[in-house]
Amino acid sequence: MTTGVTLNCDMGESFGQWPMGLDREVMPHIQQANIACGFHASDPDVMAATVQLAQQHNVSIGAHPGYADLQGFGRRHIPHSSEQISHLIAYQTGALMGIAAQFGARVDYVKPHGALYNLMMQDVAVFNAILRAVARLPGHLSLMILSRADNSQYRALASAAGVPLLLEAFADRAYTRDGLLMPRSESGAVLDSEAAILSQTQLLAGGAVNTCDGSLLPLEVDSICVHGDNPASVNTIAAIAAQLASQ
Template sequence: MTWSIDLNCDMGEGFGAWKMGQDEEILPYVTSANIACGFHAGDPATMRKTVAAAIRHGVALGAHPGLPDLAGFGRRNMDISPQHAYDIVVVQVGALAGVAASQGGRLRHVKAHGALYNMASKNRELAAAIAGAVRDVDASLVLYALAGSAQVDAAGEAGLKVAQEVFADRSYQSDGSLTPRTQPNAMIEDPDVSIRQVLRMIKEGKVAAVQGGDVAVAADTLCIHGDQPGAVVFAKAIRKALEAEGIVVGFAPS
């Protein structure tokens, strides 16, 4: 049996004089870039530079729309309506699509960021609003969504291609959601532990929950967070391990 996996990374999350992440260093090891669009992070110049860098490395371009919350980095839940979610996703995806075009590129996918992603993974109305926004901007875009979540169903109902996403550096709850960052052991900081989790998700379609037992997952794309300490080490180690196992690194949406 031949397995394949896309490697994606959140990028372009600095703004102004503030730099975040190691985008240039991590780009050689990933196949998709999720680029902040200015609401939770990023600014016009950072968007342009990140798009250009991804194109140079042959990495697929994706919009990474988040909540309008620079101070909280888009990781704080907000009580937004589905219409508000639709509107902010349309604006952010449209903006990055314009930046991509200015650099001779084109968006391939969209992945919601942070709290917006997590809320929509459980809230069907928010999930439908995000999927509808992506479809209405460009129905050919692929929606990256937490494996098994409400976003996967919403993408299908909107007629979008979907890439079910798993995480290399996050632990899982028994309902298939990610462990909140406010809880202990939410982040996996040991590359060896991460690699074992990744290989099992790809080959067996399972991941261990922190409460015990396994959760079934479908793995089309694997996220490596570019803002965590040691992100480049993680990306390099995971890419090497995947190739050593004969796993094809590339994009294949469901």
């Protein structure tokens, strides 16, 4: 990929006999797999299978910890103290690290999931709680966060904690004018046409995104998140990968 921008995708979200997503079809097209750690989705067997699938395709493994909310898929906010959030991140990331070690693999980064991810980007105390957990885990892990128009505060806090940041943008989500993701409950929050997603991807690879009010927001982008839970989205992911490779 000549742009230097990677693709990441949420993976390993099946649970027991209930499949979720099309991981085998998506994995060949991405560079980073955000693997659910059992609290909002997944189980040890699914985690192990997803780690091995990532290994087969030389894909970087990331922990995708969220709230203990299987029924709500981690998209409901659950009040926690700062210490509880740190423990939540450490517990789930440690579980994935243990699974990965069974196959000679390693976890490279942490990307919080769902409501916890959104809260991290709005509450500096939550961001710091997550940073503390990541900093104390072995392996010098990076933290993947939502890129904003101004990332200087996040960079300063992460640097002080000794945690590298990966700045993420979303190919298929609409943005508010202040650079946050539009809530899924609002109309138009999720882009559902391949043309719109490819157009946004091209902008993101160039360091910008259109917001819901029509303005152009500059963004630093290390990685673009795509979602692959249906056959149409797999085709779109393949098109995104080809688009980035050609730039």
